[in-house]
Amino acid sequence: MTDQPASPHFQDTPGPYFGDYGGRWMPESLVAALDEVADTFEKAKADPEFTDEFQRLCRDYTGRPSLLTEVPRFAAEAAGSEDSARIFLKREDLNHTGSHKINNVLGQALLAKRLGKTRLIAETGAGQHGVATATAAALMGMECVVYMGGEDTRRQALNVARMQLLGAEVVPVEHGSATLKDAINEALRDWVATVENTHYVLGTVAGPHPFPEMVRWFHQVIGDEAREQILAATGRLPDAVAACIGGGSNAMGIFHGFLDDPEVELYGFEAGGEGLETGKHASAITLGRSGVLHGARSYLMQDEDGQTIDSHSISAGLDYPSVGPEHAYLNDAGRVNYQPVTDAECMQAFEQLCRTEGIIPAIESAHALAGAARLSREWGSAGSQKVIIVNLSGRGDKDVATAAKWFDLLPAEDESDAPDTGVEA
């Protein structure tokens, strides 16, 4: 590990190392495959045939560019004042399949074809990345297997059905803590045995090199578009950009467009769960420490022995005990400010956006909305000339059941479906 001199230049940081983070903490068996992916990616991104095809899919299949929508009623409500910062949403929720995840998946599926692979595997938490991977596999005529924590398959039964409709096999992972991190473990076990014909479509900017750099590259269209759109809409750069952080792919995508504009403050909002003091959270940067998991050195929620601590969040997509290594680097370099947002704060912003703007956000993205609201309140009326872009990374259709439960909107008889209450006689 080397100490890099402080530099104002953060865009396009190449792997495998981001300061002290990143690398390849992986079984030797996978190193050849990682080298092959890295080489193929380097060639592909310089090959117009590849980049043209990627851009064509982004336009004709995903529906890019995604809109930039100003939300004045939300901005006023969230700040508790008409005299507050302007808030714009980068509408990744309008992409085909409903989130930013499709950008990375289409890129990696194209790459898998170049690699001569016929089978895609993926992990998924809430199901967004699994659905996106199943979609790309269907589009390109590839076999697809998605690993999903057993708990998550039950909580997200509708997304399991979506993946199955798209032709994917969904494998519930019941061991360990039966959540996203265990789904990644199982996908890695699959990949070790099948690497000859299989590409592992890792869904975030984590994992071993080249995944953090490559996944960022497929998502940087978010930031590139947002920069152009905000300049067109306001004639200037925003004062702040806010995104939610699980593994951190949507955040890297939008931050990328502004990393080298020091006047633009960047904020990453981690899942604070039930509150940091309860231990039930997923705030890896705020409370974690350097460690290695799933192929990368980064901030990691771990106990004194180095065992991974189970994370908690109302949003399955942020329920991960580590974070992409570039975020760890950007935190230490002071370029991005990372803060936790609790379940309660997030659900308040979720409800406010629904009611004031007619947009149901993913609960993941609602963390970024809540963070922007916090900023706006902190700025007060002094912020009335300021502009915030929030990356609305996904739509909330998948979260309606969770939200209905949170806001107590379910009919009373549904209570009997709640598992293991043990109250009934």
Next chain:
Amino acid sequence: MSKTAAAIDAAKAQGRTAFIGYLPGGYPDKQTSIDAAIALVNNGADVIEIGVPYSDPVMDGPVIQQATTEVLARGFRVDEVFEIVKAVTEATDAAVLVMTYYNIIDRMGAATFARRLAEAGGAGAITPDLIPDEAADWIAATEEYGLDRVFLSAPTSSPERAAMIASASRGFVYGVSLMGVTGARAEVSQAAAEVVAAAKSAGAERVCVGLGVSTRAHVEEIGSYADGAIVGTALVAALRDGGPEAVATLAAELSGKNLNPRND
């Protein structure tokens, strides 16, 4: 001199293939795991591996995962592994390695982990998710305390990587017999002999083969081209189903000791 290399060479001097047995530390409890490890040595193991139970064991199949998950669920602490290593090295002459995913070492600090392992009488460690590219801290720590460090070489490792692995390893190179995770298989993969040949031509002095090795026939087959055979899952299943006595019986069979009894 490497303790592990000495144990492998001693087996070779007796005309045997070194038999290396794995058991998860603390499974099913601390004392039983010590008893099982001693039974393993007394029934022919030249080297033993004590696995450190870990929350995210990506190279392990269902049998070992199940065992280590149970150990973690009862509140296992890493300290226990040093106690187990100490108990086994005091009771036997075997070279005792620990098998650990790297974050366990990283959290404690490579130098502290190495010091404590050396103090417990351990021979070194196998690190399945650590490649030499990332191992600067661990190599420095194991050098300081004279410990073995066993890196893995795979069927997909290039000649350049095989050379790097051979030169970074101390004790032996772990030849991964197949592309997959731990678990008993009916046959030893064809790839195993090629992995051993590649590692040897890249400069490895001793290469032992693991993954999918579960019978005496496998051990003998591997002995025809490698310096040692590594058995894990089959022993863990024996411990699960029949305790240390079952480990003793299986170890005697795997080592060939029951064919050629000797007194300890």
